[in-house]
Amino acid sequence: MNGVTIELRVQPRARRTALEATSDALKAAVTAPPEDGKANDAVIALLSEEWRVPKSAFAVIKGAAARNKTVSVNGEPAILARLIVEWMQAHG
Numbered sequence: 147m148n149g150v151t152i153e154l155r156v157q158p159r160a161r162r163t164a165l166e167a168t169s170d171a172l173k174a175a176v177t178a179p180p181e182d183g184k185a186n187d188a189v190i191a192l193l194s195e196e197w198r199v200p201k202s203a204f205a206v207i208k209g210a211a212a213r214n215k216t217v218s219v220n221g222e223p224a225i226l227a228r229l230i231v232e233w234m235q236a237h238g
Contacts, residue, residue, distance in 0.1 A: 153171075198229070
């Protein structure tokens with residue numbers, strides 16, 4: 147498989163949009179409601195913006211209707227892993 151998968155917990159209808167790395171999980175808060183895929187689209191937009199990876203590289207592969215999601219990110223695994231680790235170190 148080309149790319150990486152990440153697991154995160156999503157909070158829809160949050161007051162603000164934010165991505166947070168905690169000791170036990172990656173958490174995404176989005177203002178979008180959990181209906182018609184709006185929250186999933188908002189999560190992808192948030193990850194894309196934070197990690198500077200095109201939105202087209204992301205796909206929710208598990209948990210589309212749940213708070214716990216698995217997202218695939220297409221691309222070179224080593225580069226993606228480095229981007230994500232650097233982001234987590236800067237925001238953790």
